[in-house]
Amino acid sequence: MALTGCGANAGAANNTGGDFPKKGKSIDLIVAFGSGGAVDTAARLVQPILEKELGTNVEVINKPGAGGQIGYTALTSAKPDGYTIGATGSPSVVVSPLDPSRGAKYSRSSFQPLGRQVIDPTVIAVQPDSPYKTLKELLEAVKAKPKSLTASTTGLQTGEHFAMAQIQEATGSEFAPVHFSEGASQATTAFLGKHVDVLVANVSDVTDLTKQGKARVLGVMTGERAPSLPDVPTFKESGYDLVAGTVRGYSAPAGLPDDVAKKLEAALQKAIEDPAVKEKMAALGLQTSYLSGADYEKFWAGQEEDFKKVLPLVQKKD
Incomplete structure (x- = not known):
């Protein structure tokens, strides 16, 4: 099934969604992670x-579990009529159908991308009283004693898990991953309760924790320092040329009528690029990076090829 939400026929009929959405019929926006995390907040x-743009109620519905897979299954199983859309985040949405052991009932072609919202870089954080003051100190300690420190993820084969695999491959430093499949809130709670040693998260997850003195961020896995964490060095500044992060956007089940897709895309672009929304996102450490449905689709395809190469590092081993 082709991902044609923004294809050549999208504007051919010269209509704007017909009677979509019908008066009084609400739209479900599925979030595949728990409430309170960055995906839910966005x-x-x-x-x-x-x-406001669509003239009907939009209800955010949280369906957490299995590193996003439960929510993505619900999204792609829904009727492609525009009344069910969902937040989609990679690596989870890209990788889960690539690993046969996950048993995903969907593939990339099951989704119709509607627009990208943000790129949220990965960070490594420790407790404020941790003996590790720099990223180098932490990684050298773990290299000397592999799996001696536990580190959080938001589920198997999620962004944090891939980041750990990249670190291990590049430096030989191997953490012991602890997977919290309901999302960032669950992982953060475990870290604050000192049930895991290291918080592997996104910039948006740690911005407030840093302000409150509840976490010490040692490094950001991006090319430039994060605006919300100006004092935290990048991995590259610490001598490790590694980049990782979570990309988030919105999609529908594949097969939307072109006019409905066009109307949803236009509303999402207005919402994502709204100055007040961008300002609130920035305050959370989330940098808006909008792409249209067609461009998000191309980006997604490129990610799929990239993740295929490193997938063996994060697959379950018997």
Whole structure:
């Protein structure tokens, strides 16, 4: 099934969604992770503007579990009529159908990308009283004693898990991953309770923790320092040329009518690029990086090829 939401026929009929959405019929926005995390927060920021643009209620529905797979299954199983859309984040949405052991009932072609919202770089953080003051100190300690420190992820084969695999491959430093499949809130709670040694997360997850003195961020896996964490060096500055992060956007089940897809895309672009939304996202450490549905689709395809190469590092071993 082709991902044609933004294809050549999208504007051919010269209509704007016909009677979509029908009066009184609400739209479900599925979030495949628990409430309170970055995915949920971003969805709830765009929600009121989507309601205004589409003229109907938009209900955010959390369906956490299995590193996003439960929510993505619900999204792709829904009727492609525009009344069910969902937040999609990679690596989880890209990788889960690539690993046969996951048993995913969907593939990339099951989704119709509607627009990308943000790129959220990965960070490594430790407790404020941790003996490790720099990224180099931490990674050298773990290299000397592999799996001596536990580190959080938001589920098997999620962004944090891939980041750990990249670190291990490049430096020989192997953490012991602990997977919290309901999302960032669950992982953060475990870290704050000192149930894991290291918080592997995204910039948006640690911005407030840093301000409150509840975490010490040692490195950001991006080319430039994060605006919300100006004092935290990049991995590259610490001598490790590694880049990782989570990319988030919105999609529908594949097969949307072109006019409905066009209307949803336009509403999402308005919501994502709204100045007040961008400002609130920036305050959370989330840098808006909008792409249209067609461009998000191309980006997604490129990610799929990239992740295929490193997938063996994060697959379950018997």
